[in-house]
Amino acid sequence: MSDKKERKLTKREQRRKEKFIEKCHLMEKDGYKVENLFFSILLVNILGLLVILPINFLFLAIYYLFNDYTPNDNTYSPYIGLIFIALMLLLIVVHELIHGITWGHFAAEGRKSIEFGVIWQALTPYCTCSSPLTKGEYIKGALMPTIVLGFIPGIIAAITGWVPLLILSQLMILAGAGDVLIVARLLLHRPKNAKVVYLDHPTECGLVAFVKKND
Numbered sequence: 001m002s003d004k005k006e007r008k009l010t011k012r013e014q015r016r017k018e019k020f021i022e023k024c025h026l027m028e029k030d031g032y033k034v035e036n037l038f039f040s041i042l043l044v045n046i047l048g049l050l051v052i053l054p055i056n057f058l059f060l061a062i063y064y065l066f067n068d069y070t071p072n073d074n075t076y077s078p079y080i081g082l083i084f085i086a087l088m089l090l091l092i093v094v095h096e097l098i099h100g101i102t103w104g105h106f107a108a109e110g111r112k113s114i115e116f117g118v119i120w121q122a123l124t125p126y127c128t129c130s131s132p133l134t135k136g137e138y139i140k141g142a143l144m145p146t147i148v149l150g151f152i153p154g155i156i157a158a159i160t161g162w163v164p165l166l167i168l169s170q171l172m173i174l175a176g177a178g179d180v181l182i183v184a185r186l187l188l189h190r191p192k193n194a195k196v197v198y199l200d201h202p203t204e205c206g207l208v209a210f211v212k213k214n215d
């Protein structure tokens with residue numbers, strides 16, 4: 001996000017941002033160059049949908065490969081909508097927890113590097129890691145929630161033919177749009193002949209790369 005439309009930061013975010021800037025200065029002193037790999041919220045929403053919808057369709061196709069098009073029973077409770085909303089809210093929290101557990105596992109400072117928060121203006125919960133990670137570590141932590149809550153339930157839904165699980169898995173894949181987008185951006189980031197570490201941006205959607213050319 002550019003400076004001109006920067007949202008107001010909470011005290012915790014402000015403190016995190018200061019720590020982040022400090023870290024950037026330290027890395028620059030050490031010969032690294034900082035490259036931004038983050039997106040504006042608007043771009044995340046548009047590009048995120050473009051990268052995630054084919055994956056949604058893939059899992060739908062897998063489901064309908066093994067199941068027919070008619071719902072297998074009509075006995076769903078009238079409260080199913082409410083149950084779904086409650087479950088979605090819970091699963092979105094679980095999604096962030098899985099990011100935290102996976103990144104915390106790789107981070108040099110462990111779980112201490114992990115913080116959770118909510119961007120209230122966008123009603124978006126998030127998890128952020130204040131330790132630098134390798135590309136592989138960052139990608140594993142970014143994709144893990146979508147694998148655990150989206151891909152695996154999607155496969156189980158295809159095997160069991162259970163429609164509510166199919167819907168939930170589809171929604172949880174959709175919820176991973178931003179993560180998949182960042183992973184795609186990360187995979188395209190291939191500086192030649194350089195040492196690279198990645199650091200989550202404390203307040204933006206995405207991360208920065210520290211790149212040090214090998215001489």
Ligand SMILES: [Zn+2]
Pocket residue numbers: 095096099142145175176179
């Ligand atoms: Zn996520």
